[in-house]
Amino acid sequence: MEKEGHVTVRVSIGVDGRVTAVERVSASDDAFWAVTQRQALRKWRFRPATRDGAPVASTKVLTVRFRLADL
Numbered sequence: 001m002e003k004e005g006h007v008t009v010r011v012s013i014g015v016d017g018r019v020t021a022v023e024r025v026s027a028s029d030d031a032f033w034a035v036t037q038r039q040a041l042r043k044w045r046f047r048p049a050t051r052d053g054a055p056v057a058s059t060k061v062l063t064v065r066f067r068l069a070d071l
Contacts, residue, residue, distance in 0.1 A: 005029045007036040008063045015055040017046045025061060036064050 005028030012021040022040045027033040049058035 005032045006065045007032045013046045017048045
């Protein structure tokens with residue numbers, strides 16, 4: 001199935017920079033949402049936000065775009 005689309009998610013980021021939760025904001029397709037959620041929880045890493053020099057939990061809204069590549 002050759003499709004293009006996007007998913008917008010709100011990710012919760014722990015003090016260690018790992019994603020602790022993923023909330024769907026919007027998605028052009030349920031399959032794109034499922035892939036994004038799985039990858040975010042397993043592989044995404046961030047530099048944690050800081051307050052007074054100490055890492056703190058935070059949230060961020062991101063959009064992931066799925067595009068067909070020219071080969």
